Amino acid sequence: MSSFNFSVTHTCGPARRGVMQTAHGSVQTPAFMPVGTQGAVKAVTHRDLQELGVEIILANTYHLYLRPGDERIARLGGLHRFIGWDQPILTDSGGYQIFSLAARRKIGEDGVRFRSHLDGTEHFLSPERAVDIQARLGSDIAMVLDECLAYPASHDEARESVGLTLRWGRRGRERFLRVKDQANGSGPAINPAQVQFGIIQGGAFPELRQVSVEGTLAIGFDAYAIGGLSVGEPVSEMYDVTESTARLLPVDTPRYLMGTGTPLDLVESVSRGMDLFDCVLPTRNARNGQLFTRLGRLNIKNAEFAEDQRPIDADCGCYTCRQFTRAYLRHLFHAGEMASATLNTLHNLRFYLDTMHRIREAIVFGTLEEVRQAYRRIFPLQPADVMTAGDR
């Protein structure tokens, strides 16, 4: 029934070049997924994404559940049809956003009770409901509900959390398979080819990560993600956990590192065996005037650019760099023009997609280490590079 498929075509150490096939088309991996929280990537249109070569986007279940509602989206034919995007979509489980609500949510064995950030109404999300909601959205890849611990967490907290995530994982998987069986009949599933990824937790503790991997593999998902990173831990810790966890995951399914990261993070994580990424950094930073270039970061707000007639990045082929000067982009930012967000976002997304393209080529040609060294030079680690939960 499922048209989901993943094939690795080249490797370079732990890094893999592959193709992920979904019901809505294929994705060249390693791949970056722009974040379209509410069914739209902020400040750009779908055709901008298509022109950039985006093959898959991420949408947030929590936001879409609250507004316009998963049942409404189902009545409108599912998320692809509702938002007018017929390429692959991955939806998160909604858990991450709910855990970020802090005081507004309460976790129990059954699930998590929370209050909407929109209107304060009370809601309840369980592993089963996370499946049902995503079935109604009809995304190509659904994520199981996990518990995402705040950083830092003690070993005891992390161990208990891994246990809960595994119990939720089993319930979520059972529900997913039951919904899938019903999909041929009158079940709620919009997209019969939807697959479900499990999520590995365990904080910064390698042995807990191993417990989580073993338990999650025992449940058996279509593929696996590493969660609980990019939540405030030092970058070196993120890389270490990624490396030790990735090597425990199956080689024949894609590996998704959730919520990461900087351009360097992408290269470093691919080098450790990861295939899929999502992050709000390129889009959010763009709206704040922070641009990524082949010469490093550039803050378009700065006075030094007031009469700079060069493009953001002379080697970039994006519409923004082909057409506009830093001076004009700085003006648009300070004038509060929406075109500032749009043009900056086009550039940053292009930089991220170019990075993934460069990575994929380097895997084929066996030159990934050179790319990694280049990105380390261009984006030297800074204290500010520790991603916080808010960055996601």
Add this chain to the structure above:
Amino acid sequence: MSSFNFSVTHTCGPARRGVMQTAHGSVQTPAFMPVGTQGAVKAVTHRDLQELGVEIILANTYHLYLRPGDERIARLGGLHRFIGWDQPILTDSGGYQIFSLAARRKIGEDGVRFRSHLDGTEHFLSPERAVDIQARLGSDIAMVLDECLAYPASHDEARESVGLTLRWGRRGRERFLRVKDQANGSGPAINPAQVQFGIIQGGAFPELRQVSVEGTLAIGFDAYAIGGLSVGEPVSEMYDVTESTARLLPVDTPRYLMGTGTPLDLVESVSRGMDLFDCVLPTRNARNGQLFTRLGRLNIKNAEFAEDQRPIDADCGCYTCRQFTRAYLRHLFHAGEMASATLNTLHNLRFYLDTMHRIREAIVFGTLEEVRQAYRRIFPLQPADVMTAGDR
């Protein structure tokens, strides 16, 4: 020296079908000019405008003078180069915005002293400075500084205002011709082919409008605009003043109705002999969720559209109508997504450009009256249709 040229190819009663040639290309008239206040049309990019077939945009001298500054723009090669738009640009004189500052400005014979809405700093604009600033911007069409009276104005106020506008007009024209002479040498002019339009004032008083026309024609500009309308007067009064004033203007130069208007206003004003229009209505209303369609107005916020799978307008060929449902567009609006502003703006601008296209064809085929009757049915006059100064 000037490559400015206007030729009428067809007429239909007072309505004219023509071509306006500028140093940056030609404009099919009657034409609508989208407003790019700060050097960008809000919520869209230049390529969106080009795809829509926009041939000329308007930019606001007041805003660009304050930020980033006309001298900076001149150093950067002029407005076309600064904003990356190589098609025609018309700049207003800055007067309209300044007069809208109300308590923050003081008018005298010499000019107008005002405080910036950005930082409260004091500035002075005179007819000569309005010319100099626009020369530094290098727009294709510069507007002379006029006094734009608030509505309603007494006959005495309007008469005095016409006198001041004529005296300012003479000073502005003299300065313009002097700057133009210098442009071949080391003068400040960025665009040696820039032309200058005079502005007719006189409120709702036909005999003052006639005085204004005679005096302005005696000064002699490259073409003429009707100012002081769309400031809160009844629509019928606007149409009457337009009709009686347009017939006094030369037949061999374009006639520009400033700050107007609704789709019906465009048809009615073309029918009275006007050729050029600008207005923030299509772009501003788009951002407020108010859309223009072949079936009338539509407010995308409304609950009735929550599950409406139709496009805004089934007969519209814009990207928004080809790709997205009313349900999704309503969601984007309520979710506060920037794509809402972009997609709505693309549609409204397309509707305005389609309207102008329909008007131009109708003039050629002698069917303008049918178009006018159709627009009267689609957009029946309502009290809300009285444009206020804020709409500009």
